[in-house]
Amino acid sequence: MTRSHITGFSNARVKHWRSLRDKKHRKRSGQFLVEGLRLLEDARTSGRLPRELVMAAPELGGRDPHPLLEKLEGEVLAAGGEIITTTPDILTKITGKSNPQTVLGVFEEWETGLAVINRAAAPIWLVAQDLRDPGNLGTMLRTGDAVGAGGLILIDDCADPFSAEAVRASMGAVFTQTVAQARWEEFVPWLRRGEGQLVAASLRDTVPYRAAPYQSPCFILVGNESRGLPEQYEAECDLRVTMPMLGRADSLNAAVAGAVLAYEVLAHIKTR
């Protein structure tokens, strides 16, 4: 059965998809939801296909046939996936949005251990520690795509990169940037087993961030939104740089700080 139609609100599959809004259920099932044809198309062209495609039937207010959607449907079926049509009300129930996208994809989460990182593949890697806001996380993925970074390494207790908000804020970069998750105690030994310069913005040091001696592969470390980086994490860095703070505050939004630093590194990086 590769095509089916669901109309019941209490259908077990509807309940399962709805549960994927919660991190706990995503982790338990290893699945997550992607909303909207645009993101699904980003996924497809990055080689990621949903296992299930859930969409409003055209006669029930779904979208008119669209060449990209037809292509996606064909590839999902060819890969052994499933197409499920349903009602707009059920899409609302699943997503919790009053105006949901008319198509959803159910994906299997992929491996995010440090082993997925090939550090030689890119000159820049972004690293976030205890980053709690999924919007900031998605924004960092998007920035990583723009600066040609290889990916984003999430240290300690970060937001879930597979949450709907992170996926949306990434504008599809979650499918192209490599994502890894690790504790600091695993990350540091992994980092030190190969080449790699760990860099953070800091108030405790005096190297100006402009034209500092950045080296490839450069790992740009950004801390928690409220607390910044723990002092011992800063101490582990190979390079601590200061950015001008001309106002009353002493910090930037975490995703902004990472982006300003990443663009500076991009302009000055030297390959070893």
Place this chain on the structure above:
Amino acid sequence: MTRSHITGFSNARVKHWRSLRDKKHRKRSGQFLVEGLRLLEDARTSGRLPRELVMAAPELGGRDPHPLLEKLEGEVLAAGGEIITTTPDILTKITGKSNPQTVLGVFEEWETGLAVINRAAAPIWLVAQDLRDPGNLGTMLRTGDAVGAGGLILIDDCADPFSAEAVRASMGAVFTQTVAQARWEEFVPWLRRGEGQLVAASLRDTVPYRAAPYQSPCFILVGNESRGLPEQYEAECDLRVTMPMLGRADSLNAAVAGAVLAYEVLAHIKTR
């Protein structure tokens, strides 16, 4: 009566404060809410005092006496304002948060016409057009504080700078950065009546953003999150610069793009 105590859920003032979560009611009353002692302290040290201070009574789970809170109370009373104690449940009702801050300030909105801008007062001004996300708006205010900008000019239909989310994301910069709101049709003639270079990131031009000929006062224009800037707005700019986009996407998060550009301008700006 400068001190009072409210316990009734259906009290008219409680209903009024609760209504300030909606932009419509903020505009009608000209008031907005600021949550938490930290932001209230930022406001106070920037010369902004709430007209009313609403807090949980200590015996009802409010915070213990705090020197900064006592100072704030004293200044609010001296300025003819009012202190209202209430219950944690009512603070939850007002803010819509299950764990609300234990103190709220009710502020009068201030004037945000273009007349509030003294362009000679700072080398950088941020300008956002149709910026819809209050978090992005607050982040731009915070960035403006860091780069020594004078303020943020909101063009056309932006998020409300006095929303709780924008105030929070600004980390207090809403009290120190000048905020103006205008339609494009008012902004351009105002800009052209004095000195000022209008700069935007663009895909349609070829001046690299690094070390472009930025001039003070520099107005950095950022467009809507989804649509970017209208073509005629870009055409009005004195300088269009390109930033590297090495990935699949052709844009950055709006607040990130503004920040990367603002830090570049800060490093290279020439005073006329």
